[in-house]
Amino acid sequence: MAEKSTLGDSLRRHGVSRRGFLKFCTATASLMALPPTMVPAIAAALEKAKRPSVIWLSFQECTGCTESLTRSHSPSVESLIFDHISLDYHHTLQAAAGEAAEAAREAAMHENKGKYILVVDGSIPLGDPGYSTIAGISNLQMLEETAKDAAAIVAVGTCAAFGGLPQANPNPTGAVSVSDIITDKPIINVSGCPPIPTVITGVLAHFLTFGSIPELDQYNRPKVFYGQSIHDRCYRRPFYDKGLFAETFDDEGAKAGWCLYKLGCKGPMTYNACATTKWNQGTSWPVESGHGCLGCSEPRFWDAGGFYNALSVPISDNSQTVAFAAAAGLALGAAAAGLNYKKKDEARKAHGTVTIDDLEKSS
């Protein structure tokens, strides 16, 4: 359960020196994608930070988001943050089940009324609630009653943030996002399929540190992580600007690390921190591994056209727009990105659903 002691007290109990605390704050600033100049402010805030209660609800999901977080090798900084967060309910992780687990949730809600953080992963089926229930309680009912007294809600993963895969055409369960249901609470969307683990902990660290939600973009995602497109932060961007594109996954261009735009990379329309934060302890990320970005942190990414079709271009117009982007260089490349945004909706309609044929044709 949440307690009155501060994080400063907790760290001192762990025998952490002032230098250690300074290092902890430096790593926390880096984790939150805040500039190093914020370290003194973070130190002052963390010294006084209280232990918050967290209730984690899992609805129509694949557990990938929880896996992303718990398989992230638990580096010490994140461990210390999680040691300091009172995770009072997470039915995938906790030993209790059924009525005993629900009693723990209700107790945490009652004792921390108005102060707890509600984390949700998975979408909510409205078409037929029977697709997903917990202890006989529908996802809708559980979300509404748990959100009622939450201080803030963190929608983890594209399913909770935007509906995700369960909402993909033809959406058999009538899946919706958290923000389709809850409209009177601050909601932070941490999208991605799954989200980068350090982004999840970074958002929780921000709330723990400052007691407030970070600045959000138009989709309620934290700007520090989702403020720039994959394309703008991509180390392959200079090749795009020079018009150097891989044509297939094994041609000379691909081997030389050229831009994957023509192979369907969704980097220009995708906002996420993969290009800098990377995955697996900063080892690599999809584009560095030679595959285009799928755009998994964007709404309706599953229905936004074939993963291997060039972005935002109806199939019939593909060569023309790619040629335009290839010839244009930086300035016109930016213009092409604008064109992409403008045409996004109509392009989506023109795209076919991805099929095995699409995959074989493109690879």
Place this chain on the structure above:
Amino acid sequence: MSVFDQTDSESIPSPEMPYMTHMTHNTLPLLNEVRHALKRLVRTGESTIIDLRAIPFGPGDEEHLLDLLGQGEVMATLDALGKTTVKESRFSGVWIVDHYNSEAERIAFQIEVIEIPELLRAQADDMYESLEKLDTVLDVEMHRPE
């Protein structure tokens, strides 16, 4: 012409690099940022910290950058919540600070352009505590029976 008017490009050697230099697009812009930061430090005393984990490094970028920065006269290791190495580069005032946790996983990686990194300084609260500890030690020693 003063040192501030010169560009560093001529003074940087071009060593044989084993990695793919055609992929290391972010190294030289970052080195330029370091140069601007060092100029600011020399002129105004204002320090700069660059979080390298926020830089979109491609394959070979980090190695290329560290190769160009080289090794200076000072190297220190801090053991607090895991190991931290603080190395002065061959450019005085430019430090490479690499933080690891107790599982030897990197948790932060920075270039500090500063006279001395803050982490190396003795912390005020720790010094107060040390004063009390020294008093205790002296008290015990002075009252120890012969």
